[in-house]
Amino acid sequence: MEQCISGTTTLLCLFGSPVGHSGSPAMYNFSFRHDGIDCAYLCFDVKEEEMEDSVKAARLFHMRGFNLTMPCKTITAKLVDELSPAARIVGAVNTVVNEGGRLIGYMTDGAGFVRNLRENGVDVKGKNLVVAGAGGAATAIQVECALSGAAGISVFNRQSPSFERALSTAEKLKAEAPACAVKVMDLEDKEAFQAEIAAADILVNATSVGMKPGEDGTIVEDTGVFRPDLVVADIVYNPRKTRLMREAKAFGCEKVIGGEGMLLWQGAVNYKLFTGLDMPVDEYRRYQNAHR
Ligand code: NAP
Numbered sequence: 001m002e003q004c005i006s007g008t009t010t011l012l013c014l015f016g017s018p019v020g021h022s023g024s025p026a027m028y029n030f031s032f033r034h035d036g037i038d039c040a041y042l043c044f045d046v047k048e049e050e051m052e053d054s055v056k057a058a059r060l061f062h063m064r065g066f067n068l069t070m071p072c073k074t075i076t077a078k079l080v081d082e083l084s085p086a087a088r089i090v091g092a093v094n095t096v097v098n099e100g101g102r103l104i105g106y107m108t109d110g111a112g113f114v115r116n117l118r119e120n121g122v123d124v125k126g127k128n129l130v131v132a133g134a135g136g137a138a139t140a141i142q143v144e145c146a147l148s149g150a151a152g153i154s155v156f157n158r159q160s161p162s163f164e165r166a167l168s169t170a171e172k173l174k175a176e177a178p179a180c181a182v183k184v185m186d187l188e189d190k191e192a193f194q195a196e197i198a199a200a201d202i203l204v205n206a207t208s209v210g211m212k213p214g215e216d217g218t219i220v221e222d223t224g225v226f227r228p229d230l231v232v233a234d235i236v237y238n239p240r241k242t243r244l245m246r247e248a249k250a251f252g253c254e255k256v257i258g259g260e261g262m263l264l265w266q267g268a269v270n271y272k273l274f275t276g277l278d279m280p281v282d283e284y285r286r287y288q289n290a291h292r
Helices: 024-035 048-060 073-077 085-090 109-119 136-147 161-176 190-198 243-250 260-275 281-290
Strands: 010-016 039-045 065-068 095-099 102-106 128-132 152-157 181-186 202-205 231-234
Touching (some): 010 024, 024 039, 024 260, 024 281, 048 095, 048 102, 085 102, 085 109, 085 161, 095 260, 109 136, 109 231, 109 260, 128 136, 128 190, 136 152, 136 161, 152 190, 181 190, 231 243
Parallel strands (some): 010 039, 010 065, 128 202
């Protein structure tokens, strides 16, 4: 598979800071090459205050689209022409597609999460979830699960500005996804946390607890909550197997799902938006494994 950048190559990119660690160029450029698409994907290290100029540049250079990482997701939602339902509720975008000069903003973190669950045989429709966390990724997950037909979501966060944000998201979801019952509770209330997990189908860690260098951390102190039919999903992908995942498996959970797949499927959702094609996920996985 050879790639040649030519006079007609269309640019896509990631904006944010830092971006040097990003796996996105490898994934998208592999896929463009695989599918024979004349596009190239780069990373640009830009700060929030540089996003207005960056979006202008994207328009000027007729870029097909771009992704956003921290700290540029919220400001960019105010700079595009239209927002997807999830992006509108979350108030942030991680993907923008240029449709003939009109910039459409999407929030696909949650879609990547839902798709990863589906690829692992779990449909969120009609399910009750406990989601620990109310930061950027957690909010996107809550919104997408509600829009995808979850029966109920119990959000747990410690008392902080994120807690207030979770209350405001829950209010918005009352109007946008009224069939989904959303509750917001204090993560310090261990009794409530255990009771909600006992009544749930899926437990999600959407906090950064358990992420390197804090890999000894877990949101579940009492391993008694684990049971065979409780699906446990961790969105942390570094390490690939978190303490929560290891303990859930050891204490009987049959389905334990890690964060790496969410990252990959979010990329696949974006690839579809950019190109209209299904990303060559299996081929990219093989390539990734061969180059680990
Ligand atoms: P974020 O916006 O900073 O949110 C972090 C969340 O974790 C907040 O709810 C925060 O609560 C909570 N938290 C942090 N430390 C905690 C602690 N010691 N005890 C309890 N809660 C704690 O970050 P994010 O972007 O949502 O990312 C969260 C994690 O998801 C990171 O590990 C990130 O790498 C991972 N992630 C994975 C994917 C994927 O595709 N798999 C995508 C995005 C993010 P407070 O606000 O109260 O501090």
